[in-house]
Amino acid sequence: MTAMHDHVREYLRLRRALGFKLDWPGRILPQFADYLLTAGSSTITDELSIAWAQLPTGVHPVTWTHRLGVVRGFAKYMQAIDPATQIPPSGVFPGQGKRPDPYLFSxxxxxxxxxxxxxxxxxxxxxxxxxxxxxxxxxxxxxxxxxxxxxxxxxxxxxxxxxxxxxxxxxxxxxxxxxxxxxxxxxxxxxxxxxxxxxxxxxxxxxxxxxxxxxxxxxxxxxxxxxIGIRTATVKPRIHDLRHSFAVHCLLRWYRSGADVDGQMATLPTYLGHLNPAGTFWYLSAVPELMQLAAQRLQASTAAS
Missing domain, CATH: 1.10.443.10 (Intergrase catalytic core)
Known part of the structure; x- marks a missing residue:
């Protein structure tokens, strides 16, 4: 087992603590860690991520997209721990789009x-x-x-x-x-x-x-x-980003104040009108600082137990 395998385990534990089953990611992320070990890399790179996503042959490209999407979520978590981590790009394979990157209103x-x-x-x-x-x-x-x-x-x-x-x-x-x-x-x-x-x-x-x-x-x-200067040729805020910003700032306040985030996370999906935690977790995973704070909280909890 490598440090990457440990990070995979902690990442899955964090997301499952938020209500996700993660059956399929739970099976393939350890395989991705194995692949990195075989490749002799301790860091996630675009090249290795894309190559691993394409390992299954004779499948529809959307399968590669789903595999790469699982790695993208894990890579966002890892970038808060290892800044050298590369988050693989979206749109590499045909078959499925992605949510637009949100603009976080200050x-x-x-x-x-x-x-x-x-x-x-x-x-x-x-x-x-x-x-x-x-x-x-x-x-x-x-x-x-x-x-x-x-x-x-x-x-x-x-x-x-x-x-x-x-x-x-x-x-x-x-x-x-x-x-x-x-x-x-x-x-x-x-x-x-x-x-x-x-x-x-x-x-x-x-x-x-x-x-x-x-x-x-x-x-x-x-x-x-x-x-007001926040819309440019490359940065295009959406009205929906105000909702996204509200959720992110709520989560940041809870983490920074030491609040019971697990307890609060049980209410936030209801407040936002989400039927399951998946929509709410996207707000967390899209912001590296939140992933870092969540990882630190989980590590502290693990050390205390």
Missing amino acids: EHDITSLLEATRTLKTPLRAATCHALFGLLAVSGVRISEALTLQRDGVDLDSGVLAITSAKSGPPRLVPLHPTATAALSEYADLRDRLRPRARASTFFISHRGTPLSKGPVREAFIQLTAA
Whole structure:
């Protein structure tokens, strides 16, 4: 057994502690460690990863894609431990795409984005985008859920959202911080003052008083992220990245504060509306710092036991 085999075992243990069975990765990652040992390498490289992924012959290329995808997840974990680790590229083989790399909004980015909404034409459009993007950043709700949020689904007295149009799964309640509730109350007052006879029953409305649609919201988001300098030819933040950033910052706060992350992770999927931990774990695995903190926590726990 090598150090790489030990890292494979710790990686699988970490992910299984988060609720994953990992039957297939649990079988093939030790084989990958064997391959590295035979190749005389103690570090994951693109060349070795791709060569190992193609070992099965007479199979559909999607099989190679799946094998390389398992290595990619492990390599992200290993890069936090061994900076020399190379994360193999995606799209090497035909057959399956990948999730786009997320843009992690900092607190400064979010503040700048919300301030920039004040420059949008018409007071109601500016106020709507300000309240909408702010809500996405502090609650983690999906843009589709926010746009279909009904007025009676926003309890401004209790500070709770009733999400009834979730992507999947049953309706859920999302509690809000008092500052978020205050901001939504301010928006609702302005909305009702400017469009007292609005035709929409949704909480967020267009400047014409109709239900807000995703197209104009996306156009405003692109305009604003370019104006504050975070959108470039190669960096293209998405509205969904506000949700991603919310989840990542929650996890970072828990790890940095020494909180019971295992206990909190049991609630975060429900809060975000995930039916299983897989969606939530992606937020963790996509950020090297989170993987490093998780590995350190697991190692400390193992040493203490």
